[in-house]
Amino acid sequence: MKPDTDVALEEVALELEDLVMHFGSVRAVDGVSLSIRKGQVTALVGESGSGKSTVGRCIVRLLEPTAGVVRIGGVDVTHLSRRQMRRHGKEVSIVFQDPAGSLDPRMLVGDVVGEPLRLQAGRISRRDREERINEELGRVGLRAEVARRYPHELSGGQRQRVSIARALISSPSLLIADEPTSALDVSVQASVLNLLADLQRDIGFACLFITHDLSAVEYLADDVAVMYLGQLVEKGSRERVFARPAHPYTQALLAAAPVADPPRQRARKAVLLGDDLPSALDPPSGCRFHTRCPLAFDRCTAEVPQLLGIGDGDAACHLVGPDGAGPDVRQTNSAGSLQ
Amino acid sequence: MTSPTQTHLGAPQDVAPVLDVRGLSVTFTTESGTVSAVDNVDLTLAPGEIVGIVGESGCGKSVTAMSLAGLLPRSARVSGSARLQGTELIGAPESVLRAARGQSIAYIFQEPMSSLNPVLTVGRQIGEVLQVHQGLSRKKARARAVELLTLVGIPSPLQRVDNYPHQLSGGMRQRVMIAMAVACGPTVLVADEPTTALDVTVQAGILDVLRGLRDRLGTSILFITHDLGVIADVADRVVVMYAGRVVERAPVDELFAHPQHHYTAGLLVATPTPGRHAGTDRLQEIPGLVPVLSTQPDACTFAERCSAADAQCLGSAPALSSDHDVVAVRPDHLVACWHPCGNPSARHQGSRA
Numbered sequence A: 001m002k003p004d005t006d007v008a009l010e011e012v013a014l015e016l017e018d019l020v021m022h023f024g025s026v027r028a029v030d031g032v033s034l035s036i037r038k039g040q041v042t043a044l045v046g047e048s049g050s051g052k053s054t055v056g057r058c059i060v061r062l063l064e065p066t067a068g069v070v071r072i073g074g075v076d077v078t079h080l081s082r083r084q085m086r087r088h089g090k091e092v093s094i095v096f097q098d099p100a101g102s103l104d105p106r107m108l109v110g111d112v113v114g115e116p117l118r119l120q121a122g123r124i125s126r127r128d129r130e131e132r133i134n135e136e137l138g139r140v141g142l143r144a145e146v147a148r149r150y151p152h153e154l155s156g157g158q159r160q161r162v163s164i165a166r167a168l169i170s171s172p173s174l175l176i177a178d179e180p181t182s183a184l185d186v187s188v189q190a191s192v193l194n195l196l197a198d199l200q201r202d203i204g205f206a207c208l209f210i211t212h213d214l215s216a217v218e219y220l221a222d223d224v225a226v227m228y229l230g231q232l233v234e235k236g237s238r239e240r241v242f243a244r245p246a247h248p249y250t251q252a253l254l255a256a257a258p259v260a261d262p263p264r265q266r267a268r269k270a271v272l273l274g275d276d277l278p279s280a281l282d283p284p285s286g287c288r289f290h291t292r293c294p295l296a297f298d299r300c301t302a303e304v305p306q307l308l309g310i311g312d313g314d315a316a317c318h319l320v321g322p323d324g325a326g327p328d329v330r331q332t333n334s335a336g337s338l339q
Numbered sequence B: 001m002t003s004p005t006q007t008h009l010g011a012p013q014d015v016a017p018v019l020d021v022r023g024l025s026v027t028f029t030t031e032s033g034t035v036s037a038v039d040n041v042d043l044t045l046a047p048g049e050i051v052g053i054v055g056e057s058g059c060g061k062s063v064t065a066m067s068l069a070g071l072l073p074r075s076a077r078v079s080g081s082a083r084l085q086g087t088e089l090i091g092a093p094e095s096v097l098r099a100a101r102g103q104s105i106a107y108i109f110q111e112p113m114s115s116l117n118p119v120l121t122v123g124r125q126i127g128e129v130l131q132v133h134q135g136l137s138r139k140k141a142r143a144r145a146v147e148l149l150t151l152v153g154i155p156s157p158l159q160r161v162d163n164y165p166h167q168l169s170g171g172m173r174q175r176v177m178i179a180m181a182v183a184c185g186p187t188v189l190v191a192d193e194p195t196t197a198l199d200v201t202v203q204a205g206i207l208d209v210l211r212g213l214r215d216r217l218g219t220s221i222l223f224i225t226h227d228l229g230v231i232a233d234v235a236d237r238v239v240v241m242y243a244g245r246v247v248e249r250a251p252v253d254e255l256f257a258h259p260q261h262h263y264t265a266g267l268l269v270a271t272p273t274p275g276r277h278a279g280t281d282r283l284q285e286i287p288g289l290v291p292v293l294s295t296q297p298d299a300c301t302f303a304e305r306c307s308a309a310d311a312q313c314l315g316s317a318p319a320l321s322s323d324h325d326v327v328a329v330r331p332d333h334l335v336a337c338w339h340p341c342g343n344p345s346a347r348h349q350g351s352r353a
């Protein structure tokens, strides 16, 4: 255990220690440690099924972790109910990917947004509640009259704003945003990203931003954590991860995400990994990435690489040194699948 | 056949297109009236060319593509012309369409699982296509299936040919779909969001397979996506659709460098690109909502959201043309706008004087 001082604890909004979540034999999350400082945005990226949403659901207590510790603002909330968490003044909210599916279609928008207030300790008057709802709708750029509509009468972008208003009305110190823009049209994604950036700057909540959209990550995040098959393979500042990704998987991910600039995109070289994704039911031995890693060697199949410090952040790869130096799969010439 | 580098420099304008779509319109009769889903769409596809279609959800990309081979439900009314190697498809008898679907135009869709038969091995499914359309024997069809699996980059094809769809990953299932689609050597492959459900590292492999088909077999590809990054990666030319209409059409580099329609320009500045961060840079938003497609107004469909709109834009619909007074724009760059963005410096500054 590290000797955290009280001051340091105050500064940490979220701390995960060796979080494990197994669904029967599915090892969805297998030992994730992560911390987010107050007012910072950490992006959690990784392939579909790598366990990102499961991490988010464990934090907001929608899931009971199999093992590990979740601390919010220094308080261990791992086994507290959401009600008990509120009594500790530890408020966490979540915004889901699909704005249509996560809002109750029979509730008016005003009631959807105000619901967390009803659950909060200390009753407030109806008048005050309505005022808070209007204030919150205004903050996410919706007119007050939207409160009397049903979710299906709104556009996708407006619905996502409603779920953000609902998440923020209880003044959380931590917001989990699980793919908040993935289901939205290109022309409304920008407005939701801008909104999150504005609110985060004005209110200063910490945010775990779960996404697979790397350009959104670069736009919004301070820090980046990369997941592969239930485990973190790399962490670090946004600047470092985008400029000098250390782990081969992070490098491949960055090389594979196309950029909306044709000459630049053509000049890049995707690293072809092969698409036989291993399963969380039976993760590969040693380094879980070895079945797809272009650089894998004997040691990778036998020995699990630890997530070790590399200066700015951490990486879990046998080929990455303590200073972060190591090979870059984007430089090596991987055989194309058609050759 | 053109080499990939040549095609990237733009469509060979002198070669007859394999697919020539003109004035294509589709309306649906629904309980709440008539919906105009596709309105007067023109597009062409040259041999060995990859044309991307981009636009918001519901703008008519899939309906355009499906109308070509008569895949729309009965409630659809299709008019206009679509010639595939000279053969008119719109209004053609079912026998003509069926022959075209088997041999000259093939489709792959976003969700491979729903298009594959779960109780047949992939070898049997690919083989059946070959037995029906090319009259191959069962043994020959199987051997050819193995070749096709190799072509689309499936490792150990001799084993995989006996797998059932559920034994394959999502990316491999999409490769199987591609193998089935190209089994009879179609001239035109329509790929409707083929990588949207896949991870980026898997997507990169699929895009590579499609590019490989074009390079090796000369297949022309109509590639539908809403991802501008994917367009930048694979397309030679781009068709931008908005609310059922084509608003802009240009070679890919030209479109990204000098977008002329205000919707295209808006999409490009709204997309986060490498190096941009919220601390220093705000994403520009496109205000307003996509219009309802009940009836197409006699106006530019983007006028309500456009900063350059004036009375002319609200009063009549601009035609897709290259006959605009913008010096920077090439003749193969078409735009449907009364007041195109013009040269790059004049862009995004609200209405032009």
Ligand SMILES: Nc1ncnc2c1ncn2[C@@H]1O[C@H](COP(=O)(O)OP(=O)(O)OP(=O)(O)O)[C@@H](O)[C@H]1O
Pocket (backbone or CB within 6 Å): A023, A026, A027, A028, A046, A047, A048, A049, A050, A051, A052, A053, A054, A055, A212, A280
């Ligand atoms: N309730 C559950 N029961 C059983 N397995 C589950 C459950 N929830 C998730 N899983 C499994 O856990 C793994 C991680 O899923 P999770 O949804 O966290 O991934 P993700 O990284 O969020 O993926 P995506 O990018 O597709 O949203 C997957 O293999 C998934 O099938």
Ligand SMILES: Nc1ncnc2c1ncn2[C@@H]1O[C@H](COP(=O)(O)OP(=O)(O)OP(=O)(O)O)[C@@H](O)[C@H]1O
Pocket (backbone or CB within 6 Å): B028, B029, B030, B035, B037, B055, B056, B057, B058, B059, B060, B061, B062, B063, B064, B073, B075, B226, B293
């Ligand atoms: N069978 C149908 N009956 C009525 N309207 C339909 C039908 N099929 C499609 N539409 C409408 O036609 C329009 C165009 O739909 P289309 O599926 O082509 O959109 P798209 O551009 O492919 O969108 P997405 O990106 O969401 O796939 C939409 O407004 C849709 O609601």
Ligand code: SF4
Pocket (backbone or CB within 6 Å): B261, B262, B263, B300, B301, B302, B303, B304, B306, B307, B308, B309, B310, B313, B318, B336, B337, B338, B339, B340
């Ligand atoms: S200027 Fe007019 S025609 Fe052009 S996009 Fe704007 S509204 Fe449409």
Ligand SMILES: [Mg+2]
Pocket (backbone or CB within 6 Å): A052, A053, A054
């Ligand atoms: Mg998820």
Ligand SMILES: [Mg+2]
Pocket (backbone or CB within 6 Å): B061, B062, B063, B192
């Ligand atoms: Mg579609």
